[in-house]
Amino acid sequence: MRIGIIGAGAMAKALGGGWAAAGHEVLIGARSRADALAATIGYGARTGSIGAAAEFGAVVLLALPVSALDEVLDEIGGRLAGRTVIDCTNAFLPDEAAPEAVPAFVLSEEAVAARIAATVPEAHVVKAFNICAAEVWESETRVFEDRRLAVPICGDDAAAVEQVAALAQDLKLQPISAGGLHRAKYLEATSVFTVGLWFSGADARAIFPPLDAAFAVAD
Template identity: 40%
Template sequence: MRVSFIGYGSMAESLSSRWVGKHELFIAGRDPNKAQSLASRLAQGTKAGSPQEAVEFGEVIILATPHEAVFEALEASGGSNAFANKILLDINNPVEPSNGDYLTKSYHGVSLSEAIAAYSPKAKVVKAFNMCQAKVWQMQPPTFDGRLLVTLYCGDDAQAKRQVASLIEDVGSEPVDLGELKYARLLEAAAAIVIKLLFSGRNPYTVLNLIQPEIKPIS
């Protein structure tokens, strides 16, 4: 799969490092030097370039900017029509880190993911990877109390969700489909809980995991 990142911060680095050698990767962002630096650290043929080139390259475009920069990044990447038939993977949360406030008012009461879908209606928007700090995605595999981390995801396009589920499996996590994109509102609110705990001084490996009694822990 061809996977492009718009953004080169800790989340982009953690996720891309787990997909090196499994997928073709492209790193882009506002600062081309920082994009190239991450691509060089990943090695193994990882490309770097402009946001527009990243969109042209990728089947899956991962929005890995701060939440307040998402729409600026979308514009810099070519605007609404540039993402037609692309999978736009939103890993972000409209949350104020200092107090955990979930900023739904910024998007007229809907989730950030739904606002992205409204901006680019021909894109296939999926929400995933938003509920953990970057260090969690560096774990091989992400395991807590003997159980794999469950990664909840949602979206309106079935094929796009299957591709995202395979990316989740490739970081060693267990994908669970929550349903339509409207459920991103729940994922973002749940992430706000984790973010509030992290900014209160909790360990960066603090997570909310879905315990499924029918699935036995890893022995």
């Protein structure tokens, strides 16, 4: 598959490197550091302009700071028509109400994926890969406590969701369909909450029982 990656940071390296290693064609478009990242990734990864990455990919990954989205989408929005666009971003800000020296975050924006979809309505926007840090996706470890690491996926276009699920499987991850794009804001909220727990030293996995113990009785 041809994958255009917009951005040259940690998420671009982790996901783009994994997909290139799995045999996908990867083109990185960024204002800086694209050549260095392509050389690091290897496996024939190429570089080009941001517009070239948008046009190259059947799937386009937005691996950008949220603050850069408006400018980039204004530049390339028309070139994303009909393409699957993966939004892995999170709009994190420090929680100023947290006790001093306790890492915690809040969202600066409640529904980034919805805004992207509204900005480029002819693209098929899918929210995925936003729950964990880039270092987790780059790691070779995929199974924890006998459970494969999962990727919740939100999107409205079934074919686009299927494409992203296949890309998750190529990274040896377990895709989970998490509903339409209107539910992506819950993924964004889950990320800001759990990442805050991890940064503060709490085990976020411990707040959820395994599936076989996650029973409830309807009221």
